[in-house]
Amino acid sequence: MAMNLAPGNGRRKRGRAPMAEINVTPFVDVMLVLLIIFMVTAPLLVTGVPVDLPESRANALEQDQEPVQISIDQQGVIYLDDEEMSRDGLAARLDEIAKNQNAEDPRQIMLRGDKTLDYGLMMGVMGELNRAGLNRVSLVTTGSSE
Numbered sequence: 001m002a003m004n005l006a007p008g009n010g011r012r013k014r015g016r017a018p019m020a021e022i023n024v025t026p027f028v029d030v031m032l033v034l035l036i037i038f039m040v041t042a043p044l045l046v047t048g049v050p051v052d053l054p055e056s057r058a059n060a061l062e063q064d065q066e067p068v069q070i071s072i073d074q075q076g077v078i079y080l081d082d083e084e085m086s087r088d089g090l091a092a093r094l095d096e097i098a099k100n101q102n103a104e105d106p107r108q109i110m111l112r113g114d115k116t117l118d119y120g121l122m123m124g125v126m127g128e129l130n131r132a133g134l135n136r137v138s139l140v141t142t143g144s145s146e
Contacts (some may be wrong), residue, residue, distance in 0.1 A: 054115040056141035067108035067138075068097060070129075074114045076121055087124070094132035101134075112140040 052074065070090075071079040078090055085093065101107045109129055113122045129137055 052114050052116070054141050067110045068134075069110045069112065070125060071112040072114060072117055072121060072125065074116055076117065078125065087128070090125070091128050091132070094128055094134060098132045098134055106136050107134065109134050109137045110140050111137055 069079075069081050073079070078085055078087065080090060080093055097107060111122070111125065111129075113125075126137060129135070
């Protein structure tokens with residue numbers, strides 16, 4: 001009786017065969033955890049000046065280019081994008097924006113004002129926008145709770 005004991009002869013008879021497929025379960029687990037993290041943190045990433053906006057039932061507007069954001073907080077401080085400025089500084093910057101805009105596609109202005117603000121302050125800022133020739137003004141509100 002002869003036995004063949006040479007190494008590497010044929011397949012292994014005991015145990016499982018080597019797996020030739022990639023196990024994607026850990027990858028899917030990591031992706032689901034990242035998805036949950038991003039879903040939780042995305043609403044917390046509010047950019048700009050914290051303003052308590054009034055509610056409205058109007059739909060959101062579609063836009064082609066990045067709008068200019070003007071915000072007025074509860075104390076009446078005016079911000080152009082995230083930069084704090086006086087009313088005189090705002091008038092100069094609005095004139096500069098009006099000069100640099102495209103005549104066929106004027107810049108959209110997003111005006112955000114705290115709901116407790118004096119009506120005259122909002123009208124003063126809107127008057128500066130009109131004087132500069134920036135007439136595409138949108139008043140930003142939050143969605144209605146209804």
